Amino acid sequence: MTLAKLATDILSSYVFFSKKFRIEKQYADTITKNYGAKIEVLNFAQTAQSAKTINDFVSKTTAGKIDDLITEDLVKDAFSLVVNAIYFTAKWEYEFYKSSTSNSTFHSSSNKQRKIEFLNEFNENRMYAEDRDMQVLSLRYKDTSYAFNIFLPKVRYGLDALRKKLTGANIQKLLSQLKSTYMTISLPKMKIETDFKLKEALMAMGVTEMFSDNVDLSGITKFPPLKVSDAAHKAIIEVDEEGTTAAAATAFKIVPVSAILEEPIKFTADHPFIFILTKNANPLFMGQFT
Numbered sequence: 343m344t345l346a347k348l349a350t351d352i353l354s355s356y357v358f359f360s361k362k363f364r365i366e367k368q369y370a371d372t373i374t375k376n377y378g379a380k381i382e383v384l385n386f387a388q389t390a391q392s393a394k395t396i397n398d399f400v401s402k403t404t405a406g407k408i409d410d411l412i413t414e415d416l417v418k419d420a421f422s423l424v425v426n427a428i429y430f431t432a433k434w435e436y437e438f439y440k441s442s443t444s445n446s447t448f449h450s451s452s453n454k455q456r457k458i459e460f461l462n463e464f465n466e467n468r469m470y471a472e473d474r475d476m477q478v479l480s481l482r483y484k485d486t487s488y489a490f491n492i493f494l495p496k497v498r499y500g501l502d503a504l505r506k507k508l509t510g511a512n513i514q515k516l517l518s519q520l521k522s523t524y525m526t527i528s529l530p531k532m533k534i535e536t537d538f539k540l541k542e543a544l545m546a547m548g549v550t551e552m553f554s555d556n557v558d559l560s561g562i563t564k565f566p567p568l569k570v571s572d573a574a575h576k577a578i579i580e581v582d583e584e585g586t587t588a589a590a591a592t593a594f595k596i597v598p599v600s601a602i603l604e605e606p607i608k609f610t611a612d613h614p615f616i617f618i619l620t621k622n623a624n625p626l627f628m629g630q631f632t
Contacts, residue, residue, distance in 0.1 A: 349432035349485035351621065354403045355379035358396055358423045360386040379424075389414040396425060396593075403427035404589035407578050411591045425593045430619065430626060432483040433585040438463060440583050448530060449498055449613045450632050459531040461583060465606050470523035471516050472496075476504055478516050479527065479609050483585065488626075490586055491517065492529065493616040494609065501614040501630065508616060517623050529611040532581040532631055579619075579627060588619060588627050 361383050370381055384392045393412045401409035404427055417423070442462040447455050469480040469489075474496075481490045493516075495504040577590035611631075619627040 349483055349488055350430065351488075351626070352403055352427075352429045354399070354427050356396070356399055356425045357381050358392070358425065359383050360421055362386070363421055386417050386420050389417045392417045396423060400425065400427045400591045404429045404578075404591060405431070407587070407589035408591045411593055416593065423593055425591065427589070427591040428626070429589045430488075431585070431587040432485060432488055435482040435484050435486060436463075436466070436468075437585070438583040443531065443583060446528070447612065452499060460528050460612075461531055461581075463525070463527040466525060466527070467522045468525050468527065469520040470525060470607060470609070471519040471521065473516065475500070475507060476516075477607075477609055478520065479525075479529075479611075480517070480520050487622050489620050489623075490581065491618045491620060492609075492611060493618070494611050495613070495615065498613045501616070501632070504616065505630075513618065514623065517620070524606045525609055526606045527609045529609070530581075530631060531583075532579065534580075534629060534631065535578045577627070577629070579629060586619065590627065 355378065357379050359381065374381060382395075384395060386392050393414050393416070396412045396417075397409055400411050407429065408427070411425070412423070438461040442464070443459055444462060445457050446460045448458050449455050469482065471478040471480075476496060477494045479492045479494070481492075483489065493504065493508060493513075495501055497503070577588070579588040580586065614630060614632040616630045617628070618625050
């Protein structure tokens with residue numbers, strides 16, 4: 343089996359422009375040559391057809407996992423839509439036995455628990471690290487350049503505190519400390535879907551200039567003046583006995599201004615945690631399970 347068949351990792355970018363406007367050639371050349379994005383001109387006055395065309399691109403890239411990212415409202419009055427979509431699917435290096443899957447309690451918060459399915463592995467060597475605040479489990483895929491990394495707070499309801507400590511440098515430090523460890527593992531069988539307006543999230547983090555009437559996007563077109571008016575994001579990730587499937591898509595709308603004998607380490611992910619899907623230790627997806 344070739345590596346190409348062990349994991350699929352697809353990233354595609356499209357910039358859809360309204361046929362009403364003329365874009366600068368230098369801008370078009372830059373996004374196609376430097377960023378590998380494709381350009382397509384659409385009649386945004388036909389909102390339903392334009393939304394379908396863009397959603398078909400997202401659906402094809404994500405193997406049908408995401409097929410409704412763009413709405414007619416997002417197309418309406420747009421100068422362009424910048425759309426990025428990523429799809430990943432891979433089998434575990436060591437699959438979980440389905441016969442070991444069991445129902446157990448997940449503690450979302452001090453007053454909220456629920457019964458869910460857990461994947462279980464007993465007395466196996468897996469890649470592991472820890473520090474004073476967290477345990478880190480790294481599950482490899484058959485293409486071992488990819489890994490699913492779980493950062494589990496040692497304090498049951500310590501996710502908020504953990505999130506503050508998970509800087510880029512700290513993540514890389516922990517991943518560099520991973521070593522084969524004799525373990526017993528229990529983690530949720532997951533399917534997470536998120537669908538939200540990215541504009542509000544970015545503005546809450548202080549990223550406001552790109553949405554301002556004063557932002558300079560004159561390199562795209564000389565007229566009319568432009569701004570980024572909206573941004574949408576949708577992501578799906580599934581983790582089961584066989585492996586992981588993940589997909590994400592983002593759209594930005596631009597508009598005119600207007601050790602065997604030892605006791606095994608127990609890794610029991612029965613409370614909220616952060617996960618990062620990596621390729622060669624570089625993040626592809628990041629999320630939390632609560």
